[in-house]
Amino acid sequence: MAGIVHILIFAGFIVLAVHTFSLLGLGTAAGTDSVSSAAIGRTYDLVTNYAATVVFLCMIVAAVRRLVFKPARYAVPPRYGKAHTADAIFLLALIAVLMFAESLFEASKVAYLARHGHTAQSLATLSLPWLLGKSLVSLSPQTVWNLYLTSYLIQALTFYFLLCYRPFGIQFHVETSLFGVYFAKLDRGTVKPVKWGLTPDQIDQVKSIGVKTFTDFTWKHMLDFYSCADCGRCSDKCPANAVGRPLSPRFLTTKARDYCFQHYPVFGKAQNGQPLIGTIYSDDEIWSCTTCGACEEECPLLIEYIDKIVDLRRGMVDDGNVPKSLQKPLKALKSRGNPYGKMEKKRAEWTKEKDFQNAYEVKVLDGSTRADTLFFVDSITSYDDRMQAIGRATARVLADVGENFGILGAAEKDSGHEVRRFGEETLFMALRDQNLEAIRESGVTRIVTADPHAYNALRHDYLDVPSVEHVSQVIARCVRTGQIKFDPVANTSDVYTYHDPCYLGRHNEIYEEPRAVLDAIPGLKRVEMKRSRDRSFCCGGGGLMLFYEPKEEQRMGVVRAKMAAEAGANVIVTACPFCMVNMEDAIKVAGLEGKMTAIDLVELVDRQMLRRRAEQPAASAALAPESDCARSSLA
Numbered sequence: 283m284a285g286i287v288h289i290l291i292f293a294g295f296i297v298l299a300v301h302t303f304s305l306l307g308l309g310t311a312a313g314t315d316s317v318s319s320a321a322i323g324r325t326y327d328l329v330t331n332y333a334a335t336v337v338f339l340c341m342i343v344a345a346v347r348r349l350v351f352k353p354a355r356y357a358v359p360p361r362y363g364k365a366h367t368a369d370a371i372f373l374l375a376l377i378a379v380l381m382f383a384e385s386l387f388e389a390s391k392v393a394y395l396a397r398h399g400h401t402a403q404s405l406a407t408l409s410l411p412w413l414l415g416k417s418l419v420s421l422s423p424q425t426v427w428n429l430y431l432t433s434y435l436i437q438a439l440t441f442y443f444l445l446c447y448r449p450f451g452i453q454f455h456v457e458t459s460l461f462g463v464y465f466a467k468l469d470r471g472t473v474k475p476v477k478w479g480l481t482p483d484q485i486d487q488v489k490s491i492g493v494k495t496f497t498d499f500t501w502k503h504m505l506d507f508y509s510c511a512d513c514g515r516c517s518d519k520c521p522a523n524a525v526g527r528p529l530s531p532r533f534l535t536t537k538a539r540d541y542c543f544q545h546y547p548v549f550g551k552a553q554n555g556q557p558l559i560g561t562i563y564s565d566d567e568i569w570s571c572t573t574c575g576a577c578e579e580e581c582p583l584l585i586e587y588i589d590k591i592v593d594l595r596r597g598m599v600d601d602g603n604v605p606k607s608l609q610k611p612l613k614a615l616k617s618r619g620n621p622y623g624k625m626e627k628k629r630a631e632w633t634k635e636k637d638f639q640n641a642y643e644v645k646v647l648d649g650s651t652r653a654d655t656l657f658f659v660d661s662i663t664s665y666d667d668r669m670q671a672i673g674r675a676t677a678r679v680l681a682d683v684g685e686n687f688g689i690l691g692a693a694e695k696d697s698g699h700e701v702r703r704f705g706e707e708t709l710f711m712a713l714r715d716q717n718l719e720a721i722r723e724s725g726v727t728r729i730v731t732a733d734p735h736a737y738n739a740l741r742h743d744y745l746d747v748p749s750v751e752h753v754s755q756v757i758a759r760c761v762r763t764g765q766i767k768f769d770p771v772a773n774t775s776d777v778y779t780y781h782d783p784c785y786l787g788r789h790n791e792i793y794e795e796p797r798a799v800l801d802a803i804p805g806l807k808r809v810e811m812k813r814s815r816d817r818s819f820c821c822g823g824g825g826l827m828l829f830y831e832p833k834e835e836q837r838m839g840v841v842r843a844k845m846a847a848e849a850g851a852n853v854i855v856t857a858c859p860f861c862m863v864n865m866e867d868a869i870k871v872a873g874l875e876g877k878m879t880a881i882d883l884v885e886l887v888d889r890q891m892l893r894r895r896a897e898q899p900a901a902s903a904a905l906a907p908e909s910d911c912a913r914s915s916l917a
């Protein structure tokens with residue numbers, strides 16, 4: 283309803299623009315409405331009659347919606363400030379007055395001319411001016427003349443008042459959003475640099491990193507604050523808000539905008555220097571974000587959140603303001619290159635599992651051993667006991683489709699994806715540089731990973747790396763070329779649903795490949811959750827969240843598991859080790875153990891795949907012939 287009303291208002295304004303300006307001209311020079319005398323002008327006038335009517339009715343609908351139905355997403359909890367309902371209603375009223383005055387002006391003009399025997403332009407049937415015209419029939423010519431003048435003055439004064447008033451209220455978004463949308467960031471998955479225009483090695487020279495006070499925001503981010511229409515769609519889709527964390531993206535914007543109006547550009551003295559954290563924002567609010575991107579996906583005005591949040595975190599990290607639970611993993615990342623603090627030499631331990639090792643050999647690309655493809659494992663899959671199974675499944679699938687691949691072993695460091703989004707830019711750069719060096723030395727020509735966070739980092743945060751693919755893309759291609767075929771599922775009563783990981787889906791738009799793989803498995807029944815693809819609901823794993831316990835009423839993963847149950851699924855398939863941790867945990871917390879399971883896509887493929895290996899049990903990853911689908915990578 284809100285969308286339709288908005289489209290109608292916008293279209294009405296576009297139609298009425300020429301008419302309104304020609305009316306204003308009429309007030310200073312008679313005859314400036316001569317456009318009306320031409321045939322095209324008369325047609326235009328008829329259209330404007332309907333446009334004014336539609337906009338007028340939309341104002342009533344919008345006001346009723348705001349005052350009577352009060353959609354929940356418009357509510358403003360006291361901790362986020364005051365509702366802007368009065369401002370919104372005042373503006374609706376001003377526009378309604380403008381439309382009414384314009385219509386009355388047209389109606390009285392036609393009525394007056396008709397009374398004096400002139401051929402008057404007819405009014406559009408059933409439009410507001412037409413209805414008003416009917417009510418003027420019984421009035422005296424003088425009264426009609428008075429109405430003509432009065433409605434003109436009301437129209438002109440309302441219009442000028444509206445123009446002057448707009449920059450001080452929510453309505454300003456109509457103007458600022460034109461520029462906001464034009465300059466919007468289009469490259470998904472990326473994070474803005476610490477400072478535009480600085481090369482990475484100049485970061486050390488920056489005195490203060492990140493956003494600490496209001497003017498540390500970029501001009502584009504300030505423009506965003508003015509451009510928000512306060513519609514609440516971002517907060518409505520924000521998983522942090524849904525589970526009661528102290529974060530609601532809409533209010534990140536409106537609080538900053540209120541701050542702007544209090545301090546800039548007209549009222550009072552600019553009070554920059556006031557730290558934002560502790561005044562308008564709280565620590566928990568800023569740490570609560572998983573950088574899932576749902577808010578940005580949903581915002582009709584393309585307002586950015588992740589970059590602002592990362593910039594605010596950079597400021598906090600620069601001031602040493604880091605949550606206690608995150609200090610240990612950060613320290614471990616600095617000293618050991620992984621958040622668990624485990625030894626570097628144990629990074630390839632997952633390949634040493636007995637059954638796996640008996641059947642597969644995974645090369646470690648240490649300079650003397652070479653391969654075409656690097657399997658970038660990343661920390662969680664390397665060290666977490668449960669996630670190591672995803673590493674082994676990936677290696678088995680890659681080996682069985684004939685990929686000539688290897689891993690970096692001890693030379694691999696954490697991709698730094700979460701570290702960067704956490705705001706620790708210098709640590710991220712150190713991790714990235716060590717990985718880059720190891721990747722270059724390995725001589726690989728392409729990279730495959732099963733971790734969407736590593737995939738996103740390698741694709742967007744690293745420079746000059748070989749082409750990167752998520753394993754789901756490799757598998758989908760092999761399914762397409764017929765290289766991978768599947769056994770039918772053993773239990774046909776199972777219902778599967780695919781949970782889109784944020785960094786595979788929203789940030790990299792890989793929605794179809796995992797689904798195509800699932801649909802290629804004979805007998806597999808798949809349903810979609812209500813929130814899927816670009817509207818997927820974050821499991822809560824992003825942004826170092828595995829190490830941070832935010833204040834929340836329930837876990838995001840639990841909400842997601844319930845969504846899967848509602849869709850009628852009992853198997854959640856995902857394609858991300860972080861999602862896996864959260865979903866398995868959530869199934870337990872939600873009391874769905876025994877009724878629901880979670881499995882990674884690559885584990886499912888590994889389980890269902892018809893193998894050449896069955897005929898060649900001695901084949902090894904190192905020896906398997908390179909496949910067509912492996913070679914045709916990234917085509």
Ligand code: SF4
Pocket residue numbers: 516519520521522523529530531570571572573574575576577578587588
């Ligand atoms: S990125 Fe996700 S968690 Fe963060 S504010 Fe946006 S919707 Fe909420």
Ligand code: SF4
Pocket residue numbers: 509510511512513514515516517531532535580581582583584585
């Ligand atoms: S940021 Fe975008 S989605 Fe959120 S309230 Fe503002 S306009 Fe609406």
